[in-house]
Amino acid sequence: MRINRYIASSGHCSRRRADQLIEEGRVMVNGEKAQIGMTIKKDDRVTVDGKDIAAIPDxxxxxxxxxxxxxxxxxxxxxxxxxxxxxxxxxxxxxxxxxxxxxxxxxxxxxxxxxxxxxxxxxSFGHEKEYRVTVDRPIDESFLNNMREGVMLEDQMTLPARAWQTAERTFHLVISQGLNRQIRRMCEALGFEVIDLLRVRVMxxxxxxxxxxxxxxxxxxxxxxxxxxxxxxxxxx
Missing domain, CATH: 3.30.70.580 (Pseudouridine synthase I, catalytic domain, N-terminal subdomain)
Incomplete structure (x- = not known):
């Protein structure tokens, strides 16, 4: 396993931060300064600022x-x-x-x-997240098609999604994006206000x-x- 992943999997920090720590000379492997991209083997001893760390067993x-x-x-x-x-x-x-x-x-x-x-x-991994959404007024097939095909948010179009209606004002939406307040903004762009938003599934x-x-x-x-x-x-x- 590459050293930045090893450090990240220990819960110490992110891979990007791990690379920074290595560049700053704060990471040691078997008593020697670590190098970016090096591979960590099972019996290697890794320390950050003198403290032992270990990848968490599965x-x-x-x-x-x-x-x-x-x-x-x-x-x-x-x-x-x-x-x-x-x-x-x-x-x-x-x-x-x-x-x-x-x-x-x-x-x-x-x-x-x-x-x-x-x-x-x-x-980039495209994993699905499913939501149950209730809005402030009745929806129709035109609304659902817009949600499916993508909605323009400021300067960005949302990716295609799956949507189906379950009640007069309630629908389920499956997306693979994770934009900030994405579903609320999609509904607002179409003139609807979200009353209740419940995530029911991740993968x-x-x-x-x-x-x-x-x-x-x-x-x-x-x-x-x-x-x-x-x-x-x-x-x-």
């Missing part, structure tokens, strides 16, 4: 599924009283995989694995009957399927 990696209530912010900033990390109060250091805006509800993943988080949420992981505010860990079987879908079948990219 079976110890944390992947949590949380049903986020409205009013909780997807940040770890302790200055925000409504931050998700304090709300969950998990016993290990974790962070969110992507975001849901403060007013939205539903499925949010949390992990201690930076590489896994990147592979799930970065648009194969569904909210199911999980209640608002509930937290659960992925089962070993779910983890294995997740790693396989991400091209990380042994827990490593």
């Amino acid at each position: 079976d110890e990696r944390v992947v949590l599924v949380f049903h986020k209530p409205a009013g909780i912010t997807c940040t770890s900033d302790p200055k925000r009283r409504d931050n998700i990390i304090d709300y969950i109060d998990y016993h290990k250091r974790i962070f969110t995989v992507g975001r849901l805006d403060r007013d939205s509800r539903g499925l949010i993943l949390l992990t201690d694995d930076g590489i896994l988080a990147h592979r799930i949420m970065h648009s 194969h992981i569904t909210l199911g009957s999980q209640k608002e505010g509930e937290l659960r860990e992925l089962s070993p079987k779910e983890k294995q399927e997740l790693f396989k879908n991400l091209g990380m079948e042994d827990g490593r990219p």
Whole structure:
């Protein structure tokens, strides 16, 4: 495994930050200064600022599924009283995989694995996210077709999506992008206001009957399927 990925998979920092630490001479491998791009083997000792770090074994990696209530912010900033990390109060250091805006509800993943988080949420991997959306007035097929074909947001057209109606003012939308407040902005561009936004699925992981505010860990079987879908079948990219 390349050293920047090794450091990132330990939960210490991102791969980009790991490269910066290496360039600053703060990373040592077996007592010698690390080099950008070097490969870390099983028995190598890696330190950052003199402290040992280790990639987290596959079976110890944390992947949590949380049903986020409205009013909780997807940040770890302790200055925000409504931050998700304090709300969950998990016993290990974790962070969110992507975001849901403060007013939205539903499925949010949390992990201690930076590489896994990147592979799930970065648009280049094209993983699906499904939402149930309720707007302020009745929708029709023209509205759904616009959502499917793409909506112009300022200077950017959203990618094609799947959409289907489930009630007079409610529809499901499946997207692979993750633009800031994307669905709310898409609806606003078409003259609609979002009343309720609930994420129900990320990839194969569904909210199911999980209640608002509930937290659960992925089962070993779910983890294995997740790693396989991400091209990380042994827990490593």
